[in-house]
Amino acid sequence: MAAAATPLVGVDRLTRRFGARRGIEDVSFEIAAGEVFGFLGPNGAGKSTTIRLLLGLYRPTSGEMRVFGMDPLREGTRIRARVGYLPGELALYPRLTGAQYLDRFARMRGLTDRSYADRLVSRFRAELDRPVRTLSKGNRQKLGLVLAFMHRPELLILDEPTGGLDPLLQDEFARLIRETVEDGRTVLLSSHELDEVQRLVDRLAIIKEGRIVVTDTVESLRRSAPRTVEFRFDGPVEPARFAGLDGVRVRECIDGQVRLSVTGAVAPLLAVAADLGAVDVTARRADLDELFLSYYRDVPTAEVSDVD
Ligand SMILES: Nc1ncnc2c1ncn2[C@@H]1O[C@H](COP(=O)(O)OP(=O)(O)OP(=O)(O)O)[C@@H](O)[C@H]1O
Ligand SMILES: [Mg+2]
Structure with missing residues (x-):
């Protein structure tokens, strides 16, 4: 209102x-x-x-x-x-x-x-x-x-x-x-x-x-809550390729399966995934619970992301 x-x-x-x-x-x-x-x-x-x-x-x-x-x-x-x-x-x-x-x-x-x-x-x-x-x-x-x-x-x-x-x-x-x-x-x-x-x-x-x-x-x-994005690749990938991106946090990287937390724009992430030859992608809606929990935990407010 x-x-x-x-x-x-x-x-x-x-x-x-x-x-x-x-x-x-x-x-x-x-x-x-x-x-x-x-x-x-x-x-x-x-x-x-x-x-x-x-x-x-x-x-x-x-x-x-x-x-x-x-x-x-x-x-x-x-x-x-x-x-x-x-x-x-x-x-x-x-x-x-x-x-x-x-x-x-x-x-x-x-x-x-x-x-x-x-x-x-x-x-x-x-x-x-x-x-x-x-x-x-x-x-x-x-x-x-x-x-x-x-x-x-x-x-x-x-x-x-x-x-x-x-x-x-x-x-x-x-x-x-x-x-x-x-x-x-x-x-x-x-x-x-x-x-x-x-x-x-x-x-x-x-x-x-x-x-x-x-x-x-x-x-x-x-809008500012983190989204979960998962990519699948044909073979193992280097998580560092994603970890360096703004607003991206690598939550899991096993063989060709990468799960990320993403806040903000997705274009740079998609570019890297395309470059690595991603074969599949799923994305989940922004999760307010995740954001909320991050405020509850001891995370500085500027750095909202998943905590392992
Ligand atoms: N009358 C009081 N005397 C001493 N300390 C108090 C008093 N009232 C509140 N506090 C302290 O102030 C802090 C905040 O308490 P408050 O009751 O406002 O929390 P709350 O957010 O309502 O928690 P809850 O979800 O458990 O109801 C606590 O550390 C509590 O111990
Ligand atoms: Mg109370």
């Missing part, structure tokens, strides 16, 4: 340390109104810390942040009133039932028309009659989603929303996200799995060890 002039969420060099421990370091990104923004990173990367800062639940060590143009530290209450928040670790009073939770949240938010909330309950088949302590992880998550979406907030902040949802409900969740942005609302969601979010989000940031390593659209990340 096109970036609006004033971002709905703006984070600039945000840092939070916990004593000597790293939380997040120099995190910057913006989210435009109407966008679905994915925040990806491995366990302990700093996703939840960033989210809590945005909600005014943590105080930053340094840096700037704005949500709806407001400072979460000074106007956290006003911000939270306009946000639907699904925490990463949903802490619910064990003895309350889902129905009691819905009542409380509706009252707290001054929600009189409950028809949308009721629709969400049936779409997600949320169980309302039992105390939440007796609910399975997935069923608690479903309740958490209903609580986050029920008042149609302008901004949804969802910390690992799809954890524990079965495939059918993941599809339902994907539909709900699409409806939400069609409605002109905005979504920030975190995950540690690319698969879960790549079809949901417009743009994503990858955070690793407290720092953002890349922010881009899914489209353009996919």
